[in-house]
Amino acid sequence: MHLAISLLLLATDNSPLFEAIRNSDDKSVASLLGPEGIDANARTTQGATLLMQAAIHASPSIINRLIDRGADPNARNPFGATALMWAAGDPAKVRGASGTRRRRKRQVE
Numbered sequence: 001m002h003l004a005i006s007l008l009l010l011a012t013d014n015s016p017l018f019e020a021i022r023n024s025d026d027k028s029v030a031s032l033l034g035p036e037g038i039d040a041n042a043r044t045t046q047g048a049t050l051l052m053q054a055a056i057h058a059s060p061s062i063i064n065r066l067i068d069r070g071a072d073p074n075a076r077n078p079f080g081a082t083a084l085m086w087a088a089g090d091p092a093k094v095r096g097a098s099g100t101r102r103r104r105k106r107q108v109e
Contacts (some may be wrong), residue, residue, distance in 0.1 A: 022057040040069035047077040055087035055097050063096030073099035
């Protein structure tokens with residue numbers, strides 16, 4: 001899916017992927033990201049990434065799913081914040097948003 005379409009889908013609070021993240025619905029997030037689904041680095045029109053949204057609204061498993069799909073934990077919004085900053089206060093989310101899981105997974109492979 002093209003980034004422009006991804007932005008359009010994420011621009012509203014009622015987009016299916018945003019709703020799934022906000023509801024911490026892992027099964028729906030997995031389905032919407034699917035092999036040909038929305039880019040894991042897609043952004044809202046305000047510049048927030050899916051990972052940033054998940055850092056606030058979703059479970060650590062969704063954060064891990066996004067990281068596994070290639071979400072960039074170092075991406076910054078227009079204010080310079082990263083998903084790690086958005087996740088501060090929840091240690092499990094911080095581990096996911098920092099990309100630690102992806103680095104460990106690569107070392108094992």
